[in-house]
Structure formats: structure tokens, C-alpha cells
Amino acid sequence: MTFHEIVDKVREKFSTADVTGIPGKMAAQFNLTGEGEGAFYAEVKDGKLSIEPYEYYDRDVLITISGDNLLKMLDGKLNPITAYTMGKLRVQGNLDAALEIVKFM
Numbered sequence: 001m002t003f004h005e006i007v008d009k010v011r012e013k014f015s016t017a018d019v020t021g022i023p024g025k026m027a028a029q030f031n032l033t034g035e036g037e038g039a040f041y042a043e044v045k046d047g048k049l050s051i052e053p054y055e056y057y058d059r060d061v062l063i064t065i066s067g068d069n070l071l072k073m074l075d076g077k078l079n080p081i082t083a084y085t086m087g088k089l090r091v092q093g094n095l096d097a098a099l100e101i102v103k104f105m
Contacts, residue, residue, distance in 0.1 A: 003038035011051045017104040019044045027059045028101040036067030061093035
């Protein structure tokens with residue numbers, strides 16, 4: 001799967017996410033490794049969620065994961081907490097923000 005196909009799948013999965021409970025602004029950058037390598041971000045601002053295929057320098061958290069493992073998470077075949085404990089998902093920055101974002105997967 002290409003990078004843009006992965007981003008589209010993330011957008012589709014997150015399209016029904018209720019982010020109204022997240023106050024203010026929160027941004028997470030995802031760095032994908034392996035097939036579909038690239039960077040995209042998920043930003044919640046004023047109760048709206050945006051997913052864009054760009055780096056986000058003013059982010060709260062940086063999440064690094066392979067494109068394959070991200071797709072498994074989106075399909076419910078890989079739990080985000082399990083992925084983190086197994087080293088398949090790395091987090092730099094605000095761990096609470098990472099937990100908030102991945103709960104929509």
C-alpha cells in the first residue's frame with residue numbers, strides 16, 4: 001500500500017471519531033516506516049479533526065510505526081498498547097496525547 005493510500009485509510013477510519021471531548025489543540029505526527037514510508041499528522045483543534053500528509057513541527061507527540069502495523073491497528077488486528085509494549089510503536093513526547101489519538105483506531 002502506498003503512503004497516500006494509508007493516509008486515506010486513516011482519514012476514513014477517523015472520519016467518525018468524536019473529538020469534541022478534546023479541549024483546545026492537540027497534534028500528533030505519525031512517521032511511517034517500511035512500505036508506505038512517510039509522515040502525516042492528526043490534529044484536533046476546536047473540536048475538529050484534520051489528517052494531512054505533512055510533517056507537523058508544533059506537535060504534542062511523535063508516533064513512529066510501520067505502515068503495515070498501522071494498518072493492522074486500523075483493522076483491529078493489533079492493539080495500540082500491545083504494539084507499544086512490543087516495540088512496534090514508538091512514542092516521543094506527550095504519552096497522554098498519543099493515548100488520546102490511538103483510541104480512535
